[in-house]
Amino acid sequence: MPTYLSHWSTNVQSVPTNYVFPKDKRPEGDITAPLCKDIPVIDLSQLDGLDHAEIIKQIMKANKDFGMFQVINHGVSEELVDETMNLFKEFFNMPAEDKAMYYPEDGTKGFRLYTGSLSSIEDGVKTWKDSVKHTCQSSEDNIESSPKKPARYQDVVGAYSAEVRKLSLKILDMICEGLGVELGYFEDELSQLQQLVVHQYPACPDPSLVSGHTDPHLLTLLQQDIDGLQIFKDGQWLGVEPIPHAFVIMICDQLEIISNGKLKSVQHRVVTNTSAARTSLVTFISPSLESVIEPEKALVRASEPTQFKPCRFKEYLDIQMANHPY
Numbered sequence: 204m205p206t207y208l209s210h211w212s213t214n215v216q217s218v219p220t221n222y223v224f225p226k227d228k229r230p231e232g233d234i235t236a237p238l239c240k241d242i243p244v245i246d247l248s249q250l251d252g253l254d255h256a257e258i259i260k261q262i263m264k265a266n267k268d269f270g271m272f273q274v275i276n277h278g279v280s281e282e283l284v285d286e287t288m289n290l291f292k293e294f295f296n297m298p299a300e301d302k303a304m305y306y307p308e309d310g311t312k313g314f315r316l317y318t319g320s321l322s323s324i325e326d327g328v329k330t331w332k333d334s335v336k337h338t339c340q341s342s343e344d345n346i347e348s349s350p351k352k353p354a355r356y357q358d359v360v361g362a363y364s365a366e367v368r369k370l371s372l373k374i375l376d377m378i379c380e381g382l383g384v385e386l387g388y389f390e391d392e393l394s395q396l397q398q399l400v401v402h403q404y405p406a407c408p409d410p411s412l413v414s415g416h417t418d419p420h421l422l423t424l425l426q427q428d429i430d431g432l433q434i435f436k437d438g439q440w441l442g443v444e445p446i447p448h449a450f451v452i453m454i455c456d457q458l459e460i461i462s463n464g465k466l467k468s469v470q471h472r473v474v475t476n477t478s479a480a481r482t483s484l485v486t487f488i489s490p491s492l493e494s495v496i497e498p499e500k501a502l503v504r505a506s507e508p509t510q511f512k513p514c515r516f517k518e519y520l521d522i523q524m525a526n527h528p529y
């Protein structure tokens with residue numbers, strides 16, 4: 204049975220060596236970063252009203268400047284966000300016996316619980332976190348492999364996933380408008396997969412890092428309970444302010460490719476905390492595994508030639524997963 208970090212991390216004074224990344228994979232210098240007040244916080248309450256064009260402008264500017272932004276008044280109820288956050292905290296706090304059955308012997312299951320990171324399972328060095336990965340598409344297998352404890356698991360996660368899906372399509376449509384491609388462009392194959400990954404980073408005696416990375420997906424929608432997320436911009440790491448119930452929206456690699464580089468996938472990392480555990484609810488929206496992703500033809504011109512070669516999403520994902528623990 205695997206030992207989840209949350210079962211023993213409060214009893215240690217120093218980080219065990221199997222959680223210490225080699226020097227060349229660890230950042231040099233100060234890992235703290237000031238919370239950046241310039242990252243746009245965009246209010247979507249007037250999206251269907253007079254502010255529509257202004258909101259699209261703000262989103263495109265935020266994408267260009269930061270590769271990310273936060274949204275408030277986004278339509279996902281605050282109660283549901285709280286309920287989902289609480290549900291996973293409860294899940295991670297369950298006794299080891301209740302969680303043992305979810306160890307990822309079989310990687311094809313819709314629900315997986317793992318410690319470290321998926322890509323470090325084999326190679327030994329672990330990231331300071333326990334995580335859950337939940338495939339949101341409802342299929343018999345996904346429902347079957349979902350936890351039965353806490354009892355409300357399926358209802359809460361089902362409701363949260365459906366609401367976040369709606370928000371993601373709303374944001375993708377705003378991006379369509381901003382790019383000048385038809386609404387609904389991302390609706391089917393390009394956003395077919397949805398995963399909810401929940402990380403719990405226990406307090407860490409020597410704050411270590413999830414190494415910096417970009418997400419290989421299309422779009423990431425994230426809730427963080429306390430600070431810890433940082434983005435890289437202009438040679439500096441900047442802290443992303445935790446705003447209760449706001450979603451952090453990050454542009455991922457496939458959106459950079461499809462937009463022919465007009466949108467940039469944001470480099471980010473998480474710094475752990477010496478005194479408090481941190482939980483994040485991370486939704487990844489991705490193309491279907493078989494889709495071949497390439498720049499949208501309408502965004503390629505003589506003056507803006509194609510910057511990316513076509514690549515099947517599954518192959519892209521395999522390479523990325525092999526290289527980046529996250």
Ligand SMILES: O=C(O)CCC(=O)C(=O)O
Pocket residue numbers: 400402418425427432471472473483485529
């Ligand atoms: O925990 C977080 O806030 C971010 C995690 C992350 O970057 C990821 O899962 O790709």
Ligand SMILES: [Fe+2]
Pocket residue numbers: 416417418471529
């Ligand atoms: Fe990430």
